[in-house]
Amino acid sequence: MTQSLLDDFKKFLLxxxxxxxxxxxxxxxxxxxxxxxxxxAGPEALTSDWGYKExxxxxxxxxxxxxxxxxxxxxxxxxVEINNQQEGVAVFWVSFEVDGKMTEVKLLFVESxxxxxxxxxxxxxxxxxxxxxFSSILNR
Numbered sequence: 450m451t452q453s454l455l456d457d458f459k460k461f462l463l464x465x466x467x468x469x470x471x472x473x474x475x476x477x478x479x480x481x482x483x484x485x486x487x488x489x490a491g492p493e494a495l496t497s498d499w500g501y502k503e504x505x506x507x508x509x510x511x512x513x514x515x516x517x518x519x520x521x522x523x524x525x526x527x528x529v530e531i532n533n534q535q536e537g538v539a540v541f542w543v544s545f546e547v548d549g550k551m552t553e554v555k556l557l558f559v560e561s562x563x564x565x566x567x568x569x570x571x572x573x574x575x576x577x578x579x580x581x582x583f584s585s586i587l588n589r
Contacts, residue, residue, distance in 0.1 A: 461562070536563045
């Protein structure tokens with residue numbers, strides 16, 4: 450059961466990430482549970498917490514900000530697994546390009562999903578965003 454659930458989750462992640470790169474905020478919100486809990490950690494130990502409505506608005510604002518600039522998010526998986534609660538968990542780096550050039554932005558995401566009415570829905574997200582693409586490349 451776990452392997453077939455993992456295979457299903459990995460297939461879902463491909464579509465989820467395609468939605469991310471589609472600039473379609475409605476599509477991204479579709480992948481989130483109404484019970485979504487999000488925490489973003491920033492510089493100097495500052496954190497922001499929000500739920501489904503704030504996340505949906507955040508996608509709209511982000512996509513509008515980059516409209517016409519050919520943004521593209523790149524994903525580098527650290528871990529994709531099914532946990533003991535039968536949730537899909539993905540730990541991954543995200544780097545970002547805009548106007549055909551890589552930015553210095555690099556984010557570490559931990560996202561958890563569960564099946565709701567046979568659809569994977571994001572229930573938790575934690576993001577660390579104080580990394581640079583260039584410094585992490587040098588440290589490999």
